[in-house]
Amino acid sequence: MVDSKPLFELSVYKTAFIVFVLYSLSGVVLYADESKLNAKQSKVLKESFSYLESIEPKRIKIDKPTYNKLTQFESIFKFGFSGKKLSRWIQSRIKKYSYGSTGDYIAMYHDDGDVLLGRAFFSLNRLDRVLVLLHEARHADGKNFGHVVCPENFQFLNPRDWKIHPAGKKGCDSVIDGGYGVTAAFLFELGAYGYLNQTEAAHRYNSEISRVIRD
Ligand SMILES: [Zn+2]
Structure with a gap:
């Protein structure tokens, strides 16, 4: 009995130490x-x-x-086409950026304006990076803009990473003004105002729109 107190104290220290080590390791991971x-x-x-x-x-x-006839920008964003306003639109929705593993995606939107960027994001050209940010920002507007599963026979390539194939994955939209609709609307304006030639604008527009599937 006399020896039990120090022993007890020792085990408390031991437990505290193990908990501390586990906590530190989890932090590292x-x-x-x-x-x-x-x-x-x-x-x-x-x-x-x-x-x-x-x-x-x-x-x-x-x-x-x-x-x-074809512009959709103002009806979606509620302001006329402007890069500065669009930048503010994105920044009012994405509050925090982190870097990490994004699996089958280039970026991922978490709740509360938190976007996780994968390694591939940083090797994209500036236009593609803007398209990714614009897309992710739309997710901040709620569940209505969440994705649906692309059909198993989906044949379109992912223009930003061929290794990521959308078939059977949650990478399509059932609404026209979701993540892919907003990027398409932006690309249309880039073509209309001569920031991209019409051919490139149309290819890029079509690629985004290919993700909007409606029965
Ligand atoms: Zn998305």
């Missing part, structure tokens, strides 16, 4: 899986927004009736 952006990654992200903010509409390069 978490950190390796998902972390804040490093300086280089933050710079890439900033450059993406600077590029977007440099896009301001001047003169429409396609005929006006065609533009009026």
Whole structure:
């Protein structure tokens, strides 16, 4: 009985130590899986927004009736086409960026404006990075803009990473103004205002729209 007290104390210290080690290890594991952006990654992200903010509409390069018939930007975003406004639109929705494993996706939206960027994001060109951010920002608008499973016979390539094939994966939309609809609307404006030539704008637009499936 006399010896039991120090023994008891020792086991408390032991337990506390083990708990501490486990806690530290779990921290390490978490950190390796998902972390804040490093300086280089933050710079890439900033450059993406600077590029977007440099896009301001001047003169429409396609005929006006065609533009009026096909433009969807204002009806979706509730403001006229403007890179600066679109940048603010994204930044009011995405509050935090982290870096980590994104599996079959280039980026992932978590609740509360938290976006996880995968390695592939940082090797994209600036336009594709903007498209990814725009897409992820739409997820902040709620469950209505969540994805549906693409058909098993979905034949379109993922333009940003061929290894990621959308067939049978939750990478399609059933609404016209979801993540893929907003990027398509933006690409249309880039073509209309001459920031992309019509051929590239149309290919890119069609690619985004291919993810909108409706029965
Ligand atoms: Zn998405």
